[in-house]
Amino acid sequence: MKTRWFFLPMILLAFFCAHAAEDPDNLGWYAWKGMDWVEKQNLSVLPPGSRRLLLSFTAQEWEQLTRDAQNMSRLERLHLVARARGVSLELLLGEPTWVLPKGRLRLMSLLRQIPGRFFVMAHLDLERHQLPADRQGNWETQVMKTLREAVAASPIPIALTTHHRELRPGFLRALNKAGVREIVPMIYVTNNNRVLEIVHGFPPLPKDMTLSVAQSVERDLPREESSFALGKNQSLAHWRALARQLRTIPNFKSIIIQSWEDYQSAIP
Secondary structure (H helix, E strand, C coil): CHHHHHHHHHHHHHHHHHHHHHCCCCEEEEECCHHHHHHHCCHHHCCCCEEEEEECCCHHHHHHHHHCHHHHHHHHHHHHHHHHCCCEEEEEEECHHHHCHHHHHHHHHHHCCCCCCCCCCEEEECCHHHCCHHHCCCHHHHHHHHHHHHHHHCCCCEEEEEEHHHCCHHHHHHHHHHCCCEEEEECCCCCHHHHHHHHHCCCCCCCCCEEEEEEECCCCCCCCCECHHHHHHHHHHHHHHHHHHHCCCCCEEEEEEECHHHHHHCCC
C-alpha cells in the first residue's frame, strides 16, 4: 500500500500536467449579449482554455440587472458557476463618446454602480476612429481624463481596449500613471508573424500592467483581419498557436476574441 500511495501523487501530477498542456492559452471573449449569459447560465459552451468572459449590457439591461433582486441573484449564480470553472467574469463597457465631457459623466455614474463582488475587472473599449473626425485630434488627452476618473470611480481595476497604433511610449506611461492595470491592443491581423512583429514593436510595459491581444472572428471583416472563414476549430488552433508564441513577451496575459457572437455563427 505504501508503494501505491507513493506513486499516486506522481500519477496525479502527470494527469494535471497533461491537461494543462491541452488547456494552455487563457482565452477571453468579448460577449456583447451579456444578459443572455445571466439568464441561461450556460458556461459549458465555452471552448477549453477559456478563462475570461467580458460581458456587455445595454443601458436598459444594466438598469434591470443592478436594480432587480432576481437578476442580481442570477448574476451571483453565474459568478459562482464561472468561478467553479476557472472563468473570471469581467465587465465590458464600449462607447466612444465616454472620452468627451458629457459622456464621461455618464460613465462615472455607471462605474459607481458596479457590483464589484461579481466582476474582477472593467474593460473600457475606447477607440479614436469611432469619434467624428473633428473630435479625434485631442483624443489622447481626453481619454486620459476619462481613465483617471474611471480608476477613481470604479470598485474594480480598469483595463483599456484600443487600436494598437495608440501604444506609443508616452501613452503607455500615462496609462500606468492613471492606474490602468491592463492594455488590450486590437491587432486584427490573421498573420501570426505580423502580430508578433507588432507586439515586439511596443515599448516595454510597466511591471504592474498586463498585456492581452485582441483578435477578430468578425463575420464582416476580410480574411486578412478576421479568422471567421476558418471556422471554429481552425480559429481556436490559430489563437492557441499565437498565444504560445506570445508567452515570451513580458506581462503577456491572454488572447481576447472579438466576439463570442461571431464565433458562434462560424462553421465548425
